[in-house]
Amino acid sequence: MSGSELNGIPLTPDFANGGVSFWYRQIGLPARRAALPGSRDYDVAIVGGGYTGMWTAYYLKKAQPDLRIAILEKEFAGFGASGRNGGWLSAEFAGSRERHAAARGRQSMIDLQHAMFTAVDEVIEVTRAEGIEADVHKGGLVHVATNPAQNRRMHAELADLRTWGFGEEDMRLLTREEQEERISVAGALSAIYSPHCARIQPAKLASGLAGTVEALGVDIFEGTTVTEIRPRGAGEKGRASAVTSNGTVTADYVIRATEGFTAGIKGQHRQWLPMNSSMIVTEPLPDEVWERIGWRGQELLGDQAHAYCYAQRTADGRIAIGGRGVPYRFGSRTDVRGATQPRTVAALRSILTTLFPATAGARIQHAWCGVLGVPRDWCSTVHLDHETGLGWAGGYVGSGVTTTNLAGRTLRDLVLRRDTELTALPWVGRQVRQWEPEPLRWIGVQMIYTMFRAADRHENAQMARTSAYARLADLISGR
Structure with a gap:
């Protein structure tokens, strides 16, 4: 060859x-959609046009078709991890089971895992129902x-x-x-x-989802950079708002769905670490x-x-x-x-x-x-604050293809004030401390992966037990 x-x-x-x-x-890059033409008002504004944002819009529109929903995307829908991932529609969930169980009990974590099993099949069913061909x-x-x-x-x-x-x-x-x-x-x-996993072609799923939510009446504005998200009382008209390069979008709820790009939003620099x-x-x-x-x-x-x-x-x-x-x-x-x-x-x-x-x-x-996106404790979260009108989901640590679907359905229930099995899951409302400031953040991550690579080298030399380098790396990382 x-x-x-x-x-x-x-x-x-x-x-x-x-x-x-x-x-x-x-499949070819999608034709670019128009940017936000100026300040607008919606019921729900979603920052980020990846899987999380599109699933949230999809389920909200299906549940309440008269909702006015906008997705604000800096590049194009599916540009980030949603169009670049490994194509694992997997039931694996990021983070420590013990930490999630500490929030609402051991059974709640078991329920969360079974919700992930169900989410794999839910994604497959939606692709079939909506005619999305994604090599599933x-x-x-x-x-x-x-x-x-x-x-x-x-x-x-x-x-x-x-x-x-x-x-x-x-x-x-x-x-x-x-x-x-x-x-x-x-x-x-x-x-x-494990049978709870399917192969997908990520870009086909992202492109298909974008077309589906647009057909449902969701406005997708591309080439629109959100620089700041403001809570109720701090934005225009006393409503939550997303400040963009093209104007300000006000809404009852503003959902942040930016995963590894979260650090680019004002005040979010240390929220989630963008892992490559x-x-x-x-x-x-x-x-x-x-x-x-x-x-x-x-x-x-x-x-x-x-x-x-x-x-x-x-x-x-x-x-x-x-x-x-x-x-x-x-x-x-x-x-x-x-x-x-x-x-x-x-x-x-x-x-x-x-x-x-x-x-x-x-x-x-x-x-x-x-x-x-990697939270400081490596555990995914979904949250909505009815007082401020702000919500978010993410920190998937590379296990987001399926988790985004569960997040979208959970955010739907939270926005619509439904008390459901999904809103009772232990990742809902989880609060995580921020990452350390630089240069500590950079030094720490370099140390962690240097030790992980060293651990793999030692273990490949036929060590019978997990390398001490890996145990130390886990300790420093907070996993």
Whole structure:
């Protein structure tokens, strides 16, 4: 397989690095919608045109069609993590189960996990009902352990999940034969499987959602930068408001749905840390490579490393794989429109060929990155204050594809003042302290991921237990 190279990495002739994700390169960038034409008044204003904002608008409009709803987006709907992620429609939920349980009891956390199971199927059902073609395939999720420490950790985590209500039908250990039948991963010592996960094409879902909510009567204003969100009493007409580059939008409720871009809003600089994640995608792989790998069930794939990876077999026969590149930029800056460093491409390529030696000759066609939101305690939250008229959801720590749907339905119930099972879940109303100021924030994150990478190196040298580096990194991070 000949072609150009990047530091020895074989690339397709049309290799692209940055700008947009492969997902948008595949379907083409959407035509830009008009910007906010001036100050306007709505019932609900949503800041951020990603999954959270669009799901919230969708469910509010479905529940009460006469609501006047606007989505305010700096770039275009689906520009951020919603159009750049790994395509895991997964029931995994960010944060410590113990911390969530401390808020409203152990059963409330079990209820939250079951709500996530349901949310996977809810997203699939909405795509079918609304005619959104997003390459959805519910093949489940496989996590592999590739060294003794990972193997020990995986078995301990599975035992812990049993105490949180996970039955064999939710998560189970695969036999060696089952593991090889599903996906042949080099060096895999064990694997667990969960059916609660589906593959999606992220940009197709984002684009389809945007068209769906627009057809319901939601106004989507793109190219509109929100600089400040003001509570009732501090904005115009005594209502909550979103101050933009093109005018001020007043509303009964203003919902912040900005995830990794939250730091760009006045007063929110230390709220959520924008963590960077990167991806590469191969060219379509030939049949002989797939014969060696298997992966016929098109499950999602992850590992038990501390600087973990996530992967999918795409609908057109590629492997898309991601992980941490440069984890954080000083001052909560975000990536330069998706550009990815050559060393990150090399690191992800190395993970790919280590897990799947049959891909050694495959060329890389695209590389990109994006940011996700990380709260100080690494636990997702959803909140609405009826006094101020302000609400938010996010801090998904990379597990947002499904969680955004649960957030949208929960925000619907909160806005409409419904007392439901969703509003009783323990992530609702959770208050989290801010991140430390710079340079402590930057130093801390660099230390954490340096230690995680060191821990992975030590464990790959066949350590039997989790590295002390990882335990120290977890302590510093507050996970």
